[in-house]
Amino acid sequence: MTGSDIEIELCEPLVPVEEYLAAGVHIGTQQKSSDMKPHIYRVRGDGLYILNVQGTDERIKTVAQFLSNFESPKVLVVTSRQYGQYPAKKFADTIGGTAVIGRFIPGMLTNQSLSHYIEPDVVLVTDPIGDRQAIDEAVQCGIPVVALCDTNNMTGYVDLVLPTNNKGRKSLSMVYYLLTREMLRLRGVKTALTIEDFETEL
Amino acid sequence: MKFVQCTSCNAPLAEAGATRFPCPKCGHEIRRCNRCRKQSVPYICPQCGFRGP
Numbered sequence: 001m002t003g004s005d006i007e008i009e010l011c012e013p014l015v016p017v018e019e020y021l022a023a024g025v026h027i028g029t030q031q032k033s034s035d036m037k038p039h040i041y042r043v044r045g046d047g048l049y050i051l052n053v054q055g056t057d058e059r060i061k062t063v064a065q066f067l068s069n070f071e072s073p074k075v076l077v078v079t080s081r082q083y084g085q086y087p088a089k090k091f092a093d094t095i096g097g098t099a100v101i102g103r104f105i106p107g108m109l110t111n112q113s114l115s116h117y118i119e120p121d122v123v124l125v126t127d128p129i130g131d132r133q134a135i136d137e138a139v140q141c142g143i144p145v146v147a148l149c150d151t152n153n154m155t156g157y158v159d160l161v162l163p164t165n166n167k168g169r170k171s172l173s174m175v176y177y178l179l180t181r182e183m184l185r186l187r188g189v190k191t192a193l194t195i196e197d198f199e200t201e202l
Numbered sequence: 203m204k205f206v207q208c209t210s211c212n213a214p215l216a217e218a219g220a221t222r223f224p225c226p227k228c229g230h231e232i233r234r235c236n237r238c239r240k241q242s243v244p245y246i247c248p249q250c251g252f253r254g255p
Contacts, residue, residue, distance in 0.1 A: 065226055066224070140218065140219070159255055161254070
C-alpha cells in the first residue's frame, strides 16, 4: 500500500454521507453554544443548527483511536438518556467496557465504601447536561472525559468532543455502532454487527 | 524543582481537577489544568498539532 492509498483510506468516511444524513447525525438544536461554534456548519431556515458531518466522521475515528489507548474494562460509558441506553450497553458489552445506564448513583467514582464503586481510566458520556454527575466525579478523580455533544452543549470539563446529534434514536445508534466498529477494526477484530443491532426498539 | 505544566497555559498541575491523557492522534501526553478544563480552553498537541477539545 503506497502513501497516497493510506491517505485516501484516512479521508474516506466510515459510512457514506447519505447514511449519516438519513440517521440525522447532523441535526442539531435551535440553540447554539459558543463552545460548539467550530463544529456548526450552517443554520437552517427553521432555525435548526446543522453540524458538520465530515467533522463528526473524523471525530468518531479520533475518539475510537483515543479509547483504544486504554484497557477495555477501564472504559466507562455513561448515559441517562433513554435512546442512548441500549446502544451504549451494546457498545460497552462488545468492546468489553463498563456501562452505567439510567441513573448515575452519586459516589460511584469517588466513594470507596459503596458496593458499586468503580475506578475507570476514561469516561464516555452521551450528554454533558444529563450526565453532569458523572462528569463532576470524573473531574474530582482526574479522569479524562469524552462526550457526545450537540449544538446546545457546553464543553466545560470535556477533554474530547464528539459533535453529533445526541438526542435522536437513530443518530445515537449510528454513532455507537461506528465507534464499536472502528475500535474493533483497530484491534484487528472482524465483526458481523450491523447498525440494526444497536437500534433501540420503539 | 520542576512542575508538570498544563499544555494550554503552562500552569503547574497542582490542584485537583487536572488530568493527563494520551493525544488522540499520536499518543503524546496532553496535560490540562482544572481552569483550562472548566473554561474549555483549546489545547494543541505539541507533537502532531491535534487541536482539542
